[in-house]
Amino acid sequence: MNKNIYDISLAATGQKPVFAVAPMLDWTDRHCRYFYRQLSRKALLYSEMTVAEAIIHGRRDRLLGFAAEEHPVALQIGGADPQKLAEAAHIGEDFGYDEINLNVGCPSDRVQAGAFGACLMLEPDKVARAVEAMKKSVSLPVTVKCRIGVDKFAIAETLDKFAAPVWQAGADAFWVHARKVWLDGLSPKENREIPPLDYERVYRFKRHYAGKFVGINGGIATIEEAKAHLQKTDGVMLGRAIYHNPALLTQIDSLIDGDSEQQTDYGEIINIMADYCAALIAAGGRLHQVTRHMIGLFHGVKGAKAWRQILSSKANESSADCSVLYEAFAHIDFADKGFGPA
Structure with missing residues (x-):
């Protein structure tokens, strides 16, 4: 990306809405992203979540390699140790990614066992230290993807308490999945479907942080719904709706540019x-x-x-x-x- 698309101060000079395809484990690999790029030149694509330890010690070409045609593409990282996250972020920048995103929303058993993902919403100071360390290690935007709340804790208390120090640490954007996550009692699949959607809570979060970039995610199924969310947030992220109906992506470039839709060959x-x-x-x-x-x-x-x-x-x-x-x-x-x- 030639400029930080999360700098909402650019709005007055023609900043365009951000449309993203969500990071989806086992789905948004390099082959998937290359295919999606043929359908949309403007959508922001995300990698699958890759654990910081794997990036540091694993086969980097296999884990991080991607085609130049995929840009703009963001690397989503999972982990809890600020220094390891910073090192992994730096490696990601060297590979050519356009953004580093920290996963603070995944509820899988593996993620919980490693005490990262959605668990980190209950440790805002640790996330703040991680974001600060990553910001020092890269020149890219560093963003956070999270939920609106965790378990029995009040949404207002969880999200607001979590966000304040993370913004202060320098996070460029929040992508917020408009559902709570239940770490105890629900599977990852159930966590995508059972906790009720609360889009208004994300809208209020955006209004509270009017000068910050807030994007919305969760249960958005159509381009018409995406347009409605863009009236109240800075960006919209679709996941499974795109995976099961990739042709939706052919409408995105006209949505971003405001032009009439081009016929797809x-x-x-x-x-x-x-x-x-x-x-x-x-x-x-x-x-x-x-x-x-x-x-x-x-x-x-x-x-x-x-x-x-x-x-x-x-x-x-x-x-x-x-x-x-x-x-x-x-x-x-x-x-x-x-x-x-x-």
Whole structure:
């Protein structure tokens, strides 16, 4: 990114709304992000959460490598030790990421065992020290993704008590998932669905920090809903809605720029992805590593069932090559619903 998109003081000089695709474990890997970038040039893409220890000691090329076409792309890091987070952030900057994001919202058992993720909402001073250390180690925006509250604790007490020292430590932005997280009694999946959404609480948080960037996340399913949230926040983040219906991304660039929607050339996108898959296979990869992220592309369009079936079955075969992608694409009826070019 050429400028800090979280500097809301730029609004008077043409700052545009921020639309992001949420970090999703096991989903938003480099192949998924490359595919998404063919559908939107402007959406901010996030990596899966990567633990700081793994970044420091693991196979960095495998964990952090990405294609230049993915920009703008943010690296989400998990961890609790400020110095390790700072070191991991510095490594991420060296790899070329545009932003470093600290996960303070994940409730998985693994994350809880490591005392990071959503657990950190109950330790605001530790998060503040981490953000301060990361800010000193990189020249990139350092942002935080969190929930509105934790367990039985009052939302107002939890979010406000958490945010104040983190802002003071220099956080550039908060992305707030508009649900509480229950560390005891709910699975990660249940934590995405059972705690009620409270968008108004995020709006109040934004009003309280009028001079800061606050983005909203959680349960947002349509572009129309995203537009409504942008009237009351600085940015909007969609996750599973995009994964299950990636074509939503084709509307994002016009939303950001305020221009009329451009028609998407899906044939060209398939050609680009076929070339990408061919290069991956030549390097020892498998077709399914890419096509598993593409299954929902033609959601609601005639021929989508055949598209899904072919990619779900034939792309899994060890000998599968790019011809499978073209075979599946041949079933899509572009005349249906005026979906795209013939």
